[in-house]
Amino acid sequence: MGSEGETAVNGLHKLANPGKATILALGKAFPHQLVMQELLVDGYFKNTKCDDPELKQKLARLCMPPKIPFFHIPSSKLFIKINSVDSICAGKTTTVKTRYVVMSEEILKEYPELALEGTPTINQRLEIANKAVTDMAIEASQACIKNWGRPTSSITHLVYVSSSEARLPGGDLYLAKGLGLSPETSRVMLYFMGCSGGVAGLRVAKDIAENNPGSRVLLATSETTIVGFKPPSINRPYDLVGAALFGDGAGAIILGTDPELSIEKPLFELHTAIQHFLPNTEKTIDGKLTAEGISFKLGRDLPQLIEDNIEGFCDKLMGIVGLNDKDYNKMFWAVHPGGPAILNRMEKRLNLLPEKLVASRRALMDYGNASSNTIVYVLEYMIEETLKQNQNEKNENGDEWGLLLAFGPGITFEGILARKLIV
Template sequence: MSKMSCESSVMLDRARARRVPTPGTATILALGKAFPSQLVPQECLVEGYIRDTKCIDATIKEKLERLCKTTTVRTRYTVMCKEILDKYPELVTEGSPTIRQRLEIANSAVVEMATEASKACIKEWGRSVEDITHIVYVSSSEIRLPGGDLYIANQLGLKNDVGRVMLYFLGCYGGVTGLRVAKDIAENNPGSRVLLTTSETTILGFRPPNNARPYDLVGAALFGDGAAAVIIGADPVLGQESPFMELNCAIQQFLPDTQNVINGKLSEEGISFKLGRDLPQRIDDNIEGFCRKLMEKRNLVNFNDLFWAVHPGGPAILNKLENTLRLKSEKLECSRKALMDYGNVSSNTIFYVIENMRENLKREDGEEWGLALAFGPGITFEGILIRSL
């Protein structure tokens, strides 16, 4: 490359980044996503689910129809399809021990999606796959030894001395946990580049509806499948990398004695979830203090001076957050759009939110500081004070 073209590239990179990255602080350098081929419009979900599970209970159908209208979801992607049900009809037999079959489907599906998302991310990043020094893999949808991190590393052609970290069964806050872990790796290993990838499928929890398990219907109405990936690194290389977000400070907090509010249990039939009705209120009661902890790191005071990347666990959680913190309606627009387009895809969803807001933050009047937040089993809060570049 000529000196002139190098200088042009540097100037372009500087023009793209309005703010200078803080030396030694982790940044997001690229982002990718992937989904299974089956797209399900929400208006088609009830008939399909009732047909596939051979449900003849009219009251269950009515409940699911009501839930589908309140979730605000419009479309979702799913691994489950007719071919899988034809091959494994026992998946819709109540009480059938099907954990082996579910893992046969899920283990390969999550790696395929994570690999596709990672390839898209690496392509956007623009550097060689050999420059990746670490991989952090997040999933609540597979179980095996070795884990999916090794399979993904092999399929991507990562070096065999790549540092691997696997984060299993964290649920909805797993994506932000992954960011926190990748941030620590990047900042403590100068020159490192961390591939963080998340991948989720609802296969482990798919089952025929039962009035004794109302939570299954919530899952059917709300959750989707997919994967995401980001490259994390400190001290971006001018002319080669285009950081768009800085991971400034990160904290985690759990609420004592709330481990049964979000409850997931693995059995021979798959995984079953229980969501307490008081979940939105528990989050609401504690969220302001948690946000203040992060904001105090940079002497930030006004919630509406920030941009907000919030995991959309469901519309009730977003509504509570908006009301409690007196946020302007547009502040959670990117979270609501991610929920609308993809449903709740557990650990992945925060990255769909971040992608939605990437264009917004390029505006000249865009906010400099924001918060990335997610909530999950524990009840656990994950938060990162982020900075737009």
């Protein structure tokens, strides 16, 4: 696994309100295989030995070529082993450019049955996935702890989120063991919450932190698409969307109340968290664990359902501190980028300025939809953008308040009203 560079957070920090949960550090990690979107189509069809020209054309349409070329890589290579991506030139569009994945040519050689249609492979997939998500979660957590600046022994609670593994004991125990956490560390697992898992984990971690004064909660998320990797099939058209959109990785966040400012650097205060599900939409995001791995599909009406309900959900959160729809562009927006359509519809419905979703679009471009992890990547980019604005004295909107949002199976809306504490 390979962790990404640290986000330096310097300068002044606003004071968090006493007793309110505060994000104190972030961390992330990724597997070593980097998928270049421009090479995905040929590599995917070659590795799955599929020669259906119609399916190949459909996937090619989903993988629009980047406007700015990447460094040259032989077209026969889909999976690229890397140590860093400093030499990659990033474009400025909403399309995915790069993603990290656990799947590799070595794995396909060892487990060729993973690319065969109709073969029971759940045992092999979980054998690979269970280890991979633990390794990534450990590395992301270690990066987070390093950024935090306090010893691992100061962690009192662990919240672990994943939709990519299934075992007893769960990944929370293996993560605690890998980090050397105290056996008295209180653990919570959140399984199979999909894209809403990261913000749901923050909601649970917030409650734990605020109800246990002096506690420090580690939230870790870890995901891999290997459990759902399948050859293309005309009977499963949504698999092509998954192949073009989803990525692997891990994220970590440390939360606590009443930060020790001599050591800790508060980033965001989590003021209020709510959850809401839309009745009779449980089939819109439909996933099943089968003998062949995870199979899922998304309804075509998903972006419309989110668009139709987003205003009321956001207004409920904003009203808590007296904000209303006229304040949308005075806030920051940390939105899980489920896909470009969702971001575009939100932007249109709420009349958001283009810069409001920059962090979400950057995360989608660089990492794809990495399920529960992605909110961590969005928050890191938001910190980076804020520091850049402050340095250039261009932060004219004064976006102290904002929303953390994600949407998952149910359809479930997760939202947190937050304060940015970076000055």
